[in-house]
Amino acid sequence: MISKFIYHQVLGWKISGFKDFESVNKAVIIAVPHTSWHDFYIGVLLRSVINIDARFIAKKSLFNLFTGWFFKAFGGIPVERKRNEKQVDAIARLFADKEKLLIAIAPEGTRKKVEKWKTGFYYIAKKANVPIVMFTLDYKNKENRLSVPFYPTDDIEADFKFMYSFFEGVKGRIAKFS
Numbered sequence: 001m002i003s004k005f006i007y008h009q010v011l012g013w014k015i016s017g018f019k020d021f022e023s024v025n026k027a028v029i030i031a032v033p034h035t036s037w038h039d040f041y042i043g044v045l046l047r048s049v050i051n052i053d054a055r056f057i058a059k060k061s062l063f064n065l066f067t068g069w070f071f072k073a074f075g076g077i078p079v080e081r082k083r084n085e086k087q088v089d090a091i092a093r094l095f096a097d098k099e100k101l102l103i104a105i106a107p108e109g110t111r112k113k114v115e116k117w118k119t120g121f122y123y124i125a126k127k128a129n130v131p132i133v134m135f136t137l138d139y140k141n142k143e144n145r146l147s148v149p150f151y152p153t154d155d156i157e158a159d160f161k162f163m164y165s166f167f168e169g170v171k172g173r174i175a176k177f178s
Contacts, residue, residue, distance in 0.1 A: 003048035013042065017146040018133065021052045024149055025100045026130040028121050029054055030163070031137055034106035035172030039137050043104060044074055046135070046144050054102040057091065077103070088120050092127035102133075122159065126152050134163060140171035 007013050031043060047054050055075040062071055063078040071078075077094070079087055095101050105124075107117035125132045131149030138145065147166055152159050 001048070003045050007045040007049050011042075011045070011142070013045075013142045013144065015046065015050065015144050015146070017135075018148045019050060019146065021050060021102075024102070024131070024133070026095050026098070026128070027102050027133045027149055028125040028128075028130060029102055029104040029133045029135060030107050030121055031104055031135055032107060032117075032167045033137060033170060033172035034108050035137075035174040038173050039106075042137060042144070047075075050146075052102055053100070054104050056104040088123045088127060091120075091124045095128035095130055117160070119156070122152055122156065132163070134166045136167060136170045137172055138170045139173045140175075 031039065043056070053075070055077050057079050058071060058076050060078040060080050062068075063076065068078075079091065091103070094103070103124075105121040107121050109118040109120075121132070129151075131151050133149050134147040136143065136145045150162075
């Protein structure tokens with residue numbers, strides 16, 4: 001498979017952690033840190049290498065006349081970023097309509113450095129009653145590490161502490177934003 005060759009041989013990336021996605025029908029997948037447009041093709045290659053049909057959420061403006069076909073072909077789902085509460089409900093409802101749905105989201109909400117993540121992905125997982133799977137975009141070690149799926153509890157503080165710890169020490173492509 002050409003994607004494995006590019007991912008492993010040409011780019012030199014490796015995968016560690018959870019790999020049993022056949023047992024996961026629905027999940028919110030979070031990718032951290034999101035510091036560069038390069039994260040997109042690394043994520044697309046990873047998706048192909050581990051053979052999962054993951055979709056991704058992206059701002060609606062990316063789905064314009066010229067680029068919309070491209071992002072849709074790679075699994076993109078456009079979302080309007082103006083009505084956060086309604087967005088969470090709408091995305092959570094997508095899970096109810098599907099037997100199998102994996103949606104990747106960048107919790108930082110941007111490619112810039114942030115002090116704390118947006119919480120939409122968390123509430124989407126809770127509302128849809130689906131687990132969260134974390135994966136690293138670690139350019140320092142050229143590694144995508146995947147977590148086992150975990151269901152958010154009713155303790156958002158503890159859950160975020162747990163998730164932040166998974167990404168501790170991970171360096172994005174643009175290190176100052178990591």
